[in-house]
Amino acid sequence: MSSPAPSSHQPEGKPPKSRSLLRSSALVGIMTMLSRVLGLVRDVVVANYFGAGSSADAFFVAFKIPNFLRRLFAEGAFSQAFVPVLSEYRSLRDLAAVKQLVDRVAGSLGLVLLVVTAIGVLGAPVLAAIFAPGFYLNDPLRYELAVEMLRYTFPYLLLISLTALSGSILNSYERFAVPAFTPVLLNLSLIGAAIWMQPLFEQPVMALALGVLIAGSVQLLFQMPFLWRIQLLPTPKLGFQDEGVKRILKLMIPALFGVSVSQINLLLDTLLASFLQTGSVSWLYYSDRLAELPLGVFGIAIATVILPSLSRKHAEKSTENFSRTLDWAMRMVLLIGLPAAMALLVLAEPLLATLFHYGEMTDHDVTMAAMSLRAYACGLLAFMMIKVLAPGYYSRQDTKTPVKIGIYAMVINMVLNLILIWPLDHVGLALATTLSAFLNAGLLLRGLLKEGVFSWQSGWLKWLLRMGLANLMMIAFLLWLAGTPAQWLSFDMWQRVTQMAILVGGGAAIYLLVLAATGMRLRHLRH
Known part of the structure; x- marks a missing residue:
């Protein structure tokens, strides 16, 4: 299937009037919230059917490997390299040139991914041994199960990376809702697989692996009609010698480390956790999933919206607007990230019990997962800051600086892992990730200030005082x-849900009321 013949006179080839960053971020946030809520439902279902035992550990490893590579090839290094170049083409060239770039990128990326996927499927035993050596050395049955599932889950890398290519194109043309909604399909596929397909397998957890493969196919097909509507549905062609493709590859190679440090850190956590007691991998997974909820809904939503905007401002040499956009993004991160982190710290056990304490999930599992959740919560602001500060570099097609910072932070994380794992077990791994994230965010911010592309706007002191008072009142409640x-742990499901609704609703209301009482208005949130 191919898109209509492109024309340089099509309106889609010209940048339309820019939408409000707040409105676009809210749209992406709403769609992402839907996806994340369904993701929590998915995790509730998985916890209910498989708990935190050896089969769940094996699946999380088999899913995390292609998921990690996906964030390198897709949302990570690729999108951060592709979107600035595509935005430049969109601003300075006609639709025919944009379509040619998209075709050649799709063909070149597709070929690389096809080769990587074939290697991954054939080399599944080696990959499982590398990423979960504790399984390989100490638990042959868990290792074999992880290998078998990895052969199902690894092709997800090819499918979801092409989906991310499609999403990057749509985001660059301010069609944010469709890419933000697409992950819903992964969650629906895994929920369906856990409930209806698991009785069909001798090892029921294999249904989840097949569900991942189905999800990748559905997500890719879902975005195609929307690409066709803007006349940018790719017709894949090899184009490694194309000038635009070369620039993307040049930007992408160092970005493989710079933008995905947090994912590398999480994989290192999984590797080391495979040596700890059974359940450690799952405890880290469930706690990370809760920490990822505000990060994904707000942090990634803001980053998704500002990258095309920053890229266009850089292409147009609008330095002041570039700085103001970054300043706005940091204020939004603080507005959402700080209360979210405080709530996770205070409500760690209640949240985990409400969501996961059913079926195979034990009291002990909730207690242990709550410990690592608090460690991740301490770093939530840093994780979100990394998401919005990194585009300050990638939008200017500077991938060397973040990669240097990323490698340094990753080395520090590895050292902290080895230091903290002995006294704190799995909690030490989460705490090491948090500390290295603060280092990463601090160095990114210092670099932007030093290069003069970012400067603090007026009003920060008042903003911080309002945030501080609102958070103190919320925590007290x-x-x-x-x-x-x-x-x-003793409540039944409805008691937990009712009590949690009161806490979340009341806490949010107090937070917003205090902000309003101290003078914050909607106009202060607009860019």
Whole structure:
């Protein structure tokens, strides 16, 4: 299937009037919230059917390997290299040139991914041994199960990376809703596989691996009609010698490390956790999933929206607007990230009990996962800052600086892992990730200030005072009503859901009321 013949006179080939960054971020956030809520439903279902035992550990390893590579090839290095170049083409060239770039990128990326996928499927035993050596050395049955599932899950890399290519094109043309909605299909596929397909397998957890493969196919097909509507549905062609493709590859290679440091750190956590007691991989997974909820809904939403905007401002040499956009993004991160982190710290056990304490998930699993959740929560602001500061480099087609910072932070994380794992077990791995994230974010911010592309706008002191007071009032409310972990473990499902709704709704209301009482208005949130 091919798109209509491109024309340099099509309106889609010209940048339309820019939408409000707040409105676009809210749209992406709403769609992502839907996806993340369904992701939590998925995790509830998986926890109910498989708990935190050896089969769940094996699946999480088999899913994490292609997921990690996906973030390198797709949302990570590729999108950060592709979007600035595509935005430049969109601003300075006609639609025919944009279509030619898209075709050649799709063909070149597709060929590379096809080769990598074939190697991954054939080399599944080696990959499982590398990423979970504890399974290989100490638990042959868990290792063999992980290998078998990896052969199903690895082709997801090819499918989801092409989906991410499609999403990058749509985001560059301010069609944010479709790419943000697409992950919903992964969650629906895994929920369906866990409920209806698992009885069909001798090893029920294999249904989840097949569900991943189905999800990749559905997600790619879903975006194609929307690409066709803007006349940019790719007709894949090899183009390694194309000037645009060369620039993307040049930007992508160093970005493989720079933008994906947090994912590399999480994989290192999985590797080391495979040597710890059974359940450690799953405890880290469930706690990371909760920490990822505000990160994905707000941090990644803001980053998704500002990257094309920053890229166009750089192409147009609008330095002041570039700086103001970054400043706005950091304020939004603080507005959302700080209360989210505080809530995760205070409500770790209640949240985990409400979402996962059913079926095979035990009291002990909730307690252990809550410990690592608090460690991740301490780093939530840093994780979100990395997401919005990195585009300040990639939008200017500077991938060398973030990669230097990323490698340094990753080395520090590895050292901290080895230091903290002995006294703190799996919690030490989460804490090391948090500390290295703060280092990463701090160095990214320092670099932007030093290069003069970012400067603090007026009003930060007032903003921080409002944030501080609102968060203190919210924390006091949560501590007053939260109760003890033992109470939450003894509640039935409806008691947990009702009590959690009161805590979340009341905490959010107090936070917003205090902000309003101290003078914050909607106009202060607009860029």
